[in-house]
Amino acid sequence: MHDDDVMDRILRDAMAADAPRLSPAFDARVMQRVRPRRLTPMGRVVIGVYLVAAAAAAAWLMRDLRPEWVGAALVIGAPIAAGTSAYVRRIAMTR
């Protein structure tokens, strides 16, 4: 018998196991993960309260600062906050 045929037979014997299959819930799981997540009404209220409180606290903390410093803080802080938010969202999407 040709060497290739011998190895062919040996390989067929060694790998003669049932091929695994995807679970039936695979599609549903994937689609659930890619669907955009929406905040619940309660979540929106919490975020809203947090934003108002954070803005008030920032304004109070920076009340004595000169306008240039406030502007510089916004110019530096806003891109960092936006970048971090996008990064975290990206991680959450791919997890």
Add this chain to the structure above:
Amino acid sequence: MPPTAPAEPASYADRSDEWLVEQCRESADEGAFAEIVRRYRTPVFRVAVSILGQGFALEAEDVAQDVMLRVHHSLRSFRGEAKLGSWIYRIAFNQALNLKARARYRAPHVGDESLAAAPTPTRDPHDQLQDERRRQAVRACIDELPEVYQSALRLHYWLGASVSDIAVMLDAPENTVKSYLHRARRLLQVMLTERGFDAR
């Protein structure tokens, strides 16, 4: 550009990959992406399990899920230079390789296939033991081959894929796949002979 209306669900299966990608990109059409998942889930899973090996079906399913999420996330950056399938299979191949590199220390799950391969009482136990030793040696030798040979062998001998199917999944010409299989058999023959098994 205003978002286009989602297509009728019944029509997705008849549409081309390019059309589905456009629908996903322009209107985030969930039905179009569901059709992409339906078309590519099985080959992606097979590519993943062919890299990870027998006993790692659960991990391969996780890889397939991660690949689909990555595809969804990256469709905007897909420029269409390669076929959608080739692009998805490349992601699957790399994702499975990454997982394999991270999980080398883990033992495979004992699945139904192991139980099916358990010795049967009708044959001589000595022969069964010899056969089982050779099977284990073959599987151990396969694990030492280059990844692309491993994948081609498992796709062909375990998952029953044809050479043309493997060529699509590994994004290689059919002759190259035939060459992978031929070289892999040659290498395995040498390795088995070195380990004292009759492979000629």
